[in-house]
Amino acid sequence: xxxxxxxxxxxxxxxxxxxxxxxSVFHSGVSNPSRSRIRILKxxxxxxxxxxxxxxxxxxxxxxxxPTRACHKDLENQRVIIDPKxxxxxxxxxxxxxxxxxxxxxxxxxxxxxxYCDGNPQCVLFCNPKAVSYIEADQINLEKKREAAxxxxxxxxxxx
Amino acid sequence: xxxxxxxxxxLKPQDHWGWIIAIYLYLAGMGAGxxxxxxxxxxxxxxxKLIEIPLFSLHFDIAKATLLWGPVLVTMGAxxxxxxxxxKRRFLYACLNPKTSWVARGxxxxxxxxxxxxxTLLLSSLPLLSSYIGASGLxxxxxxxxxxxxxxxxxTGILLKSVKHVALWNTYLLPLLFLISALSTGSMSLLMxxxxxxxxxxxxxxxxxxxxxxxxxxxxxxxxxxxxLVIYLxxxxxxxxxxxxxxxSVRLLLKGKLxxxxxxxxxxxxxxxxxxxxxxxxxxxxxxxxxxxxxILLLLGGLFLRxxxxxxxxxxxxxxxxxxxxxxxxxxxxxxER
Numbered sequence: 001x002x003x004x005x006x007x008x009x010x011x012x013x014x015x016x017x018x019x020x021x022x023x024s025v026f027h028s029g030v031s032n033p034s035r036s037r038i039r040i041l042k043x044x045x046x047x048x049x050x051x052x053x054x055x056x057x058x059x060x061x062x063x064x065x066x067p068t069r070a071c072h073k074d075l076e077n078q079r080v081i082i083d084p085k086x087x088x089x090x091x092x093x094x095x096x097x098x099x100x101x102x103x104x105x106x107x108x109x110x111x112x113x114x115x116y117c118d119g120n121p122q123c124v125l126f127c128n129p130k131a132v133s134y135i136e137a138d139q140i141n142l143e144k145k146r147e148a149a150x151x152x153x154x155x156x157x158x159x160x
Numbered sequence: 161x162x163x164x165x166x167x168x169x170x171l172k173p174q175d176h177w178g179w180i181i182a183i184y185l186y187l188a189g190m191g192a193g194x195x196x197x198x199x200x201x202x203x204x205x206x207x208x209k210l211i212e213i214p215l216f217s218l219h220f221d222i223a224k225a226t227l228l229w230g231p232v233l234v235t236m237g238a239x240x241x242x243x244x245x246x247x248k249r250r251f252l253y254a255c256l257n258p259k260t261s262w263v264a265r266g267x268x269x270x271x272x273x274x275x276x277x278x279x280t281l282l283l284s285s286l287p288l289l290s291s292y293i294g295a296s297g298l299x300x301x302x303x304x305x306x307x308x309x310x311x312x313x314x315x316t317g318i319l320l321k322s323v324k325h326v327a328l329w330n331t332y333l334l335p336l337l338f339l340i341s342a343l344s345t346g347s348m349s350l351l352m353x354x355x356x357x358x359x360x361x362x363x364x365x366x367x368x369x370x371x372x373x374x375x376x377x378x379x380x381x382x383x384x385x386x387x388x389l390v391i392y393l394x395x396x397x398x399x400x401x402x403x404x405x406x407x408x409s410v411r412l413l414l415k416g417k418l419x420x421x422x423x424x425x426x427x428x429x430x431x432x433x434x435x436x437x438x439x440x441x442x443x444x445x446x447x448x449x450x451x452x453x454x455x456i457l458l459l460l461g462g463l464f465l466r467x468x469x470x471x472x473x474x475x476x477x478x479x480x481x482x483x484x485x486x487x488x489x490x491x492x493x494x495x496x497e498r
Contacts, residue, residue: 014314040350048484068253088253089178089246092263098213098325104176109246116365121197 003078004127006114006121008051009147013131015040015049019123026075026114029104035105037114038123038132051132053123054114056080060091062102062113067099071102071111082113171344171408171416173471174326179242182345184468185236185316186345188270189338192464193346195230195277199306201350201374202227202284212362218288223365225285226353230309230346231277238270262322266315273308276280280305312340316466326473327399327406333392334469340388344381345462347374348434352455355448372442379438386431405474414474421468430461 020036028035041050060080062071070086071093073079082093082102087110093102094111102113103157114121116134135143202224207215209223242251249319253272258264266288280301282292290298317335324330351374393413413422437454444450 008480012211040211043484045486048488050480050484052480061324064260065263067255067257067261067267068250069257070253086250086253086256087247088250090244090254092261095174095323095473096325098476100298100475104246111246116496146175 003118003137004116004119005056005140006053006098006116006124007133007135007140008053008144009131009133010048010050010141011131011147012129013049013051014129015044015047016128018128019051019132022122022126023117026117028107032107035103035104035107035112037112039103051123052099052101053132054080055099061098062097065096067092069115070071079114079116080113082111084108084110084112087111089145095129171474172411173417174413174473174475175471177244177470177473180240182463182470183243184237184240184339185466185470186463187233187240188435189313189316189342189458189466190345190349191230191233191237192273192309193230193339193342193344194233195228195309195346196306196313196343197347197350197374197377198227198230199309201214201370201379202302205366205370206288207362207365211361212250218286218372221285221287222361225281226349226357228281228284229350229353231274231281231305232351234270234277235274238274241267262453266319269308269311269315270388272307273312276305276308278299289324310339313346316342320469320473323473326409327476328409328469328473329397331392331395333395334386337385337388337392338466340381341462341465342383344378344385345459345498347378351375351378352452355451365428374444375438380433380489381424382431382435382438389426399456409472409474413468414473418468418472419491421464421471424470425464426461426464429457430465433459434458449480 017033017040019032020040020142023036024030024032024034025039027037031040036053038053039106041052041102042048049096051090052087060071060073063069063073063080066072067090068086070088070122071134072081072083074081083100089104089109089111091104094100102111103108120145121132124133166211166238207227208221209221209222211222239256242248244355245251245254255267257262258268280298283298283301284292289398293301314335317338320326320329321331321334351371358395393410412418434454434457437457441447441450441454
């Protein structure tokens with residue numbers, strides 16, 4: 001996969017939902033989390049949060065099931081996008097996506113999904129704990145290895 | 161602890177596809193099932209009752225119209241698909257991707273069945289028109305419409321089966337269950353139509369042995385449907401590994417928020433009461449109220465079956481969720497050790 005992608009680190013997420021707010025403001029002009037294209041899965045009782053956004057899969061299921069081809073893969077940028085002029089709001093892509101990503105916009109009555117804010121993701125800009133970052137796809141493994149190394153170092157320090 | 165996390169997170173019905181889609185699937189299935197049973201009766205018996213349409217001085221075969229009225233039900237169901245769309249005026253776009261999308265394929269299958277079904281219904285019911293294409297031409301049309309009716313009945317299950325990440329739906333038992341349910345509700349709607357007009361327009365047209373045979377077939381279908389439902393739920397209950405939520409969906413249906421719908425709407429209304437009431441009616445045919453109750457409850461049960469299975473379709477957990485839950489388990493174990 002080429003280009004930049006959103007990388008989520010759930011351990012850093014505090015569940016503040018700032019990302020949802022800025023996403024909805026950027027895309028719809030109102031501060032309404034139900035219109036956001038990033039959602040926080042929450043386990044409030046134990047304080048665990050998981051920011052969920054489009055994975056822009058290499059072989060996306062949502063594009064296969066879309067009856068109108070509104071949901072399609074932009075081969076140039078390797079991104080999955082929804083054409084709002086073709087979308088009929090049937091919610092088939094929402095049902096099909098294993099990550100539960102495309103969301104139904106209750107105002108526009110269409111399905112909306114993350115489009116990386118035209119290359120400048122607002123969720124990344126406004127995420128204070130840096131739980132979401134926008135990095136080159138081939139650096140994701142490096143990032144994961146770095147996190148694992150940090151965890152191991154911390155663990156060993158605690159052991160002393 | 162992770163178990164409680166998982167339950168807290170997922171044990172609620174899905175709400176993207178609700179009652180509107182359930183009614184669409186139900187009417188499409190029932191209409192197709194009614195057409196399948198109707199055409200089998202139409203081919204195996206000679207049932208004719210001509211009435212004259214006053215204004216046009218045309219003859220209309222009310223007996224054949226009663227047998228082949230399935231496309232009317234499917235036509236009634238189709239607007240519910242449009243009603244569920246976000247932008248309803250764009251409904252014609254829904255057929256643009258039949259190569260990979262089952263919604264698009266279904267749109268084409270249903271549209272073809274509606275068109276061909278109506279043509280068959282009109283040609284069979286209007287002797288003046290059927291004389292133009294001849295008996296063999298009519299038989300060919302009826303055969304094509306029958307094939308499309310079978311495709312429609314199976315499609316209602318295939319549409320859900322195509323959603324691969326919902327373990328409750330991702331099985332070939334689901335199209336089978338919906339096909340049998342379509343035949344069961346379809347034959348009941350057919351019987352209700354015949355009974356409704358038996359004393360007026362259809363007096364003496366359908367023999368009591370034929371009606372008895374259809375009723376017995378109906379009861380056998382209820383039994384088969386019940387057995388398939390049990391096997392279906394049992395098999396889905398086993399799919400609970402590697403993030404698959406089949407077991408949780410079954411639990412949601414049997415013990416969770418949908419338990420009243422399942423036990424009251426599906427088991428009692430859809431299977432038990434109709435079977436018992438139909439058996440009683442065959443013993444006491446002088447009480448037609450038994451048949452009407454059985455019919456209404458069975459038809460409601462068919463609708464509840466589709467709604468229940470739709471609502472209980474919980475998505476499988478993704479690796480990230482499982483990873484978070486595993487981490488939480490490790491943390492809680494560490495706290496216990498300390």
